[in-house]
Amino acid sequence: MHMTHDATAPAAAAITFDDFLAVDIRVGTIVAAEPFPEARKPAYKLTIDFGPTIGIKRSSAQITEHYALEELVGRQVAAVVNFPPRQIGPMMSEVLTLGFPDDAGKVVLVAPSKDVTNGGRLF
Template sequence: MSSSVGGTGLIAWSDFEKVEFRVGRIIAASEFPEARKPAYLLQVDFGPAIGVRKSSAQVTALYRPEQLVGRLVVAVLNFPPKQIGPVMSECLVTGFHDAEGRVALCVPDGEVPLGTRLL
């Protein structure tokens, strides 16, 4: 058995459990001209127990701001806040690069309650 998958080392289950992936709904999306790479500034609602968090997302090649509002996304909530230009990003919205290098959002396949944790 190989000790790596896709060029990265294997991790223990306990390492995976440390990453807090949760579902949120984008409630606002706007242009973010201050970002070094093209990005939108998102506000993502993770439900009443967590609230709304800000994030910068480099998804401008595949989405317009109005297409993002209302969409469910998967985000990492337990990274430390990160200063991106004038904004403090409070979560990392996840995505995958397509064959052309554009970022496609990682999304649930159906409706799930806001704040639900990926297990």
């Protein structure tokens, strides 16, 4: 599956509401952020708390251009929580942390505009 991050790309093919519901996007709070020197592209290892139902999950995120490690802890992020875990170097990435590209294609994290309860589902 090829994804384009290009702002000029046309909208993807039409989907049903059930297709949308199949993608489980939740909000969580970053509780730990660590360097990830083994990653092929510059990245951090994130530990994210999605509340009591989903729990604590790990994610590899290529967000080194816009975010310093020390500013990530306590920040809320959105992530897809129902992809199968993916081995990235020595770590297992359990969720896909979401972002949008800036003009240079570097990741800007998606976050709610006000604090919300961890584990809340996007609708």
